[in-house]
Amino acid sequence: MLASSRLPEHWPLLCGLALTRIIGWGSTYYAPSVLAAYLDRDLGMSGEVVFGGIxxxxxxxxxVAPMVGRHLDRRGTRRAMCAGAVICALGLALLAAAQGPISYLATWFVIGIGHSLTLANVGNVTVAQLMGERTRRVIGVMMLVTGLASSVFWPLSAALCAAYGWRAALLIFAAIQIVIVLPIHLAIPVTTPHAPAAGPAAAALPADEGRVPAQERRPIFWLLAFAFSASGLVSWGLPLHLIGLLENSGLTSATAVTIASLGGLATLVARLVDVLAGERFAVERVALVGLVLGPLSCLYMALASGTALSAIGFVAAFNAAMGVIAVARATLPLSLFGRRGFATMLGRLTVPQNLTFAAAPLLFAVMIERFGSSATLMISAAIQTGALVAMLILVRRVSSP
Known part of the structure; x- marks a missing residue:
């Protein structure tokens, strides 16, 4: 459990930060899924343009990630997250006023800046600065809760759009940023990055310099960046086309939708297991489990008979793998490189990862169109195998005396 001598002091704030993550992801990243039909009807915008905002x-x-990371290491997260809430509110208000593709897409630059200051890695840095050696488990819990963002905001967005219109719904989300998110961010204590923590838990905090010696930091960084970018290419690209892949395997549309919806549950279960038992094992070894399970699940689906049972097995295994890797992506840099410069390190890792994630949906759409579903699954397995090899090399180098 998370109970400890330090937890009561921060527990209300951690609950608040979990709420802001649900609001942040739900009102930005997941919004186009509901807005697409309304934007097509009112502004004549295609799905490609709508999701181009993401x-x-x-x-x-x-x-902006490297610059944000350096700022967080120097000044802490409070100011950045407060500014991010205001910028997100401004972006959502501007989005509500969009009159066409140009103004719509331009607004996403504003939202992207706010997103980088409030979500992405900033919340994880806040947890690291507050919780010390408990960071891994707390981040796991917060990611577990964040997984509910789509489940909460898809129906909420749909209800608000149906009742008041999409512009009013976005204005309501902008107001929530100011009324709910901003006060929670204002409650974040002003921290001094890298300063030793006081109290009985101080000696147990992760070493500021981490486990990786200076001469190994650069190769370990690039192995980590490649492993998480490659696995992320699949985890951000394949799920958006999952229903179509299942339909192409011979399942009916209704069955495909039902089975695909099980993916969120599998991800939550995997993250819950990691929260409860993951601290018994090194983070990189837990990541290996996901990086083995991912390609095996894709190979299985590519070679399977296309029954509902095989589809359920694939969806459960694939999403469980992605859930484990997502937690490792947030916590392994801290374990390897330590608290000193943690935000800067996350900022540097974000560059290849976000560029890869941004390209993933279109890349997978092209692969499915040109090569078909089975070949795309085989390619996905190959990409994830590359990530697995990189992580195996990383584990070997970290474990070497």
């Missing part, structure tokens, strides 16, 4: 959000995050 690409701009991710690319913007990649551009």
């Amino acid at each position: 690409t701009i959000l991710l690319v913007t995050g990649a551009v």
